[in-house]
Amino acid sequence: MRALLALILFLSFGPAQAALSTDSLPAGSVAIVGFDLKTFRRTKVGQALEKLADLKAKDLEASRRLREQLGVDSENDLHELVVAIYPGPDGKVAEKSASGVVLIRGKFVPARINAFGQSNTLPSKTVGQHQAWEAGAFIEKLSGEKPKDDAKDAYVVAHSESLVLVVSAEFLERAVAAADRGEKAAQLPTAVSAKFAAAPQGWLYLYADAAKMPNTKQEVGVEDLSLVLGENATDLQLAVAANFVSAEKASTMRKQLQGFQALSMMGLSNDDGKSPEEKEEMGTLVELVQKIRIGGEGKQATLDLDYPADKLAQAIGRVVDKAQKSAAAPGAK
DSSP, rough: HHHHHHHHHHHTTTTOOOOOOOOOOOOOOOOEEEEEHHHHHHSSSHHHHHHHHOOOOOHHHHHHHHIIIIOOOTTTTTTEEEEEEOOOTTSSSOOTOOOEEEEEEEEEOOHHHHHHHTTTTEEEEEETTEEEEHHHHHHHHHHHSSOOOOOOEEEEEEEEEEEEEEEEEEGGGHHHHHHHHTOOOSSSSSOOOOOHHHHHEEEEEEEEGGOOOOHHHHHOOOOEEEEEEEEESEEEEEEEEEEESSSSHHHHHHHHHHHHHHHHHHHHHHHOOOOOOHHHHHHHHHHHHHHOOOOOOEEEEEEEEEEEHHHHHHHHHHHHHHHHHHSSSSOOO
16 A cells, blocks of 8 residues: 555656546445546646646656656656555455555556566566556666565556556456456445536545544544545635534534634734735735635535635745745755
């Protein structure tokens, strides 16, 4: 599982089909996260965040390695990431028993990816007509950094010119077979699918069946959670909904969120000793927190936000300008 996360982070530094596509995933997932890179790059907030990422030398180095070693242009060839979590043999999700499947959609040259593994004599195995490379060794050779944890529990598969898989070892054959047949299993409840489809400019999606995650259900009382983040013509939009085991649990969560919102407003409103520039930044945060709407009824709690995309992009732009000036200052490293 940790190997999956490490490779996702390495591949997703690049600045993704509207609405979440779960095609090619094996049936039975209990949690899904989708990041639509193509849509993200077209949004005002996404473009501002990409400029911020471009300031990081580590991200630029990762882009260079991807391009030179695998022939992948991080700005144009990476389109969408979908991460799905599957329960262990007991039907529950836990650190040592859950399995993960990552779909990386885009433009790839499988022969070049496989040649990278072969030329570096990376450990691998054959699955059907595909070569699966041990993710730990693949990450280390590609990034130049040794994974912190044992990463022999996952594999990288250059499945086609439009799909790369990263899969937990115990789920490898099943995941490759699902991709081979273009599996179209229903992964989301009908209401959640409709919610995601209604956000055509969404770029981050999440769904989790908390009933399969014992600690979450017992401690918080959440049965399932969904989130979609995106941008329409004018606003950044966030919509979160959680269903609980009881109306009492949902009411408690709504009150806790409202209390946290009030405390945040108080803390951000204290601008004593702040410079005019810092006060402006604090003012943006205050306005953003103030616009959060907490609602829901019965067993559901919701959190929604609509915030002017131009205003947020400008705020991010000021952070970028500040970072650039700091980097250009005499003595800056």
